[in-house]
Amino acid sequence: MKKLILQMQMSVDGFVGSDEGHRWQLWEWGDDSAWDEGLKQDFNAVFTTVDTILLSRKMAEEGYLTHWGNAAKKYPQDPFYAFARRIVEVEKVVASDKLEASRWERTRVVSGDLPREVQRLKQGEGGDIAVFGGAGFASALIAAGLVDEFQLFINPAVLGSGRRVFGKGGFGRLKLLGSKPYACGMVVSRYAPER
Numbered sequence: 001m002k003k004l005i006l007q008m009q010m011s012v013d014g015f016v017g018s019d020e021g022h023r024w025q026l027w028e029w030g031d032d033s034a035w036d037e038g039l040k041q042d043f044n045a046v047f048t049t050v051d052t053i054l055l056s057r058k059m060a061e062e063g064y065l066t067h068w069g070n071a072a073k074k075y076p077q078d079p080f081y082a083f084a085r086r087i088v089e090v091e092k093v094v095a096s097d098k099l100e101a102s103r104w105e106r107t108r109v110v111s112g113d114l115p116r117e118v119q120r121l122k123q124g125e126g127g128d129i130a131v132f133g134g135a136g137f138a139s140a141l142i143a144a145g146l147v148d149e150f151q152l153f154i155n156p157a158v159l160g161s162g163r164r165v166f167g168k169g170g171f172g173r174l175k176l177l178g179s180k181p182y183a184c185g186m187v188v189s190r191y192a193p194e195r
Contacts, residue, residue: 056133
């Protein structure tokens, strides 16, 4: 059975988004990326185990697929962009009750009962499922008990307020699978729900 892996960047104080609009994430992928080589390599390694990406409608419509598709074309041999090429290659599933059909390559739209659709994806053959979306989408998956692994990219920032993903409940306890600090200040902690 496939695992549903939720990757989220968050601040030290547990926020995944800020209403202030200031830059707090060590992201800015490209030449200005603050990620060190070890973090880049480990991030790319995760994508070798993934064969499906589950996206929120908002994330898809805001350009996630187009952006990484363009990056994959622009840097076809750059190992730093291996994950972008993988995003293009794998199946993408956009969860939406508003979209009728996909306008993105290798992408389909699912609607209706999100837990049922996610369980169908998990029953498939192959690699794991990576999830990308905003706080609301992540919170819904967490509250429904659908996440099998959390990969939390803890940024060296304190926001004080903002959006959270664990506000609706979901799991009482998490089991630590691993945690690794990086030279850039990021700490990636991996957890599984204790069932």
